[in-house]
Amino acid sequence: MSHRPCVELLWWEGCPSTEKALVLLREAMAAEGLDPDAVTMREVPTADDAERERFVGSPTIRVGGREVAPAQDEPVGLACRVYRLRDGRVSPTPDPRDIRDAIRSASQ
Amino acid sequence: MNIGDTAPPFDLPATDGTAQGPGATPTAVVFTCNHCPYALAWHERLLDVARDYGGRGVHVLFVNSNDAERYPRDSFEAMRERVEAEGGWPAPYLHDESQEVARGFGAKTTPDVFVLDEDGVLRYRGAPDADHNDPSRGAAWLRGALDAVLEGRDPEPAQTEPTGCSVKWSQ
Numbered sequence A: 001m002s003h004r005p006c007v008e009l010l011w012w013e014g015c016p017s018t019e020k021a022l023v024l025l026r027e028a029m030a031a032e033g034l035d036p037d038a039v040t041m042r043e044v045p046t047a048d049d050a051e052r053e054r055f056v057g058s059p060t061i062r063v064g065g066r067e068v069a070p071a072q073d074e075p076v077g078l079a080c081r082v083y084r085l086r087d088g089r090v091s092p093t094p095d096p097r098d099i100r101d102a103i104r105s106a107s108q
Numbered sequence B: 001m002n003i004g005d006t007a008p009p010f011d012l013p014a015t016d017g018t019a020q021g022p023g024a025t026p027t028a029v030v031f032t033c034n035h036c037p038y039a040l041a042w043h044e045r046l047l048d049v050a051r052d053y054g055g056r057g058v059h060v061l062f063v064n065s066n067d068a069e070r071y072p073r074d075s076f077e078a079m080r081e082r083v084e085a086e087g088g089w090p091a092p093y094l095h096d097e098s099q100e101v102a103r104g105f106g107a108k109t110t111p112d113v114f115v116l117d118e119d120g121v122l123r124y125r126g127a128p129d130a131d132h133n134d135p136s137r138g139a140a141w142l143r144g145a146l147d148a149v150l151e152g153r154d155p156e157p158a159q160t161e162p163t164g165c166s167v168k169w170s171q
Helices: A018-031 A048-053 A096-107 B039-052 B076-085 B100-105 B140-150
Strands: A007-011 A039-042 A061-062 B027-032 B059-064 B092-096 B112-116 B122-126
Touching: A007 A018, A018 A039, A018 A096, A039 A061, A061 A096, B027 B039, B027 B100, B076 B092, B092 B122, B112 B140, B122 B140
Parallel strands: A007 A039, B027 B059, B059 B092
Antiparallel strands: A007 A061, B027 B112, B112 B122
């Protein structure tokens, strides 16, 4: 039996990639049979908030409490997050396949 | 700074131990940094521009103005380490510790590209090309602006929206 995991998008206003990340996330949710509007948007406005959230950069997507692309030795703080797409390119947003895989895994 | 304005002169320390700024040649001043995904995504394209236009009399300057206290990955030492780790760059990487150059140019993001003609007049300002995620774009806006300046024409477009991480100002 599948269940609906909590899907969160943590963002900081200093990065312009939030909107793109939300589009990718909603597409992945729709593709996996979830309500694409059921995203909890959480702003991380201060360095203290970043510390509390263990926030390593914007955007950060968590599904069922787990990162869709776990950070590799990234320092906590207010910054734009660096992702690697599956073809090796650097990107401000996660690979869409990583988002879908995380949703699928959390839904099982 | 608006198109047609004269850029403020500067002389900043480079990771190779020299001090550099715009001279009497066309110059591309690229505000960038070590950790922004947009700057990193465009990085190879910008290095290619430095390689391709260096022989045509164009001076490319990479400038890091981010506050290194809050962002240690943008410290002068980290800049030196990065250039060394990448086997050297075809253009100098300058440290704008006081952030005066970024303020003088009105830089907003990393990257933010400014093309000056041989008189130091701003002829293009904006993004390297239309899509950080598409290497095939090849920094076309920047290349087009440099071609225009070298040929005595007005760049088209002369201005695009800079896209990237905000410059990290000191607080």
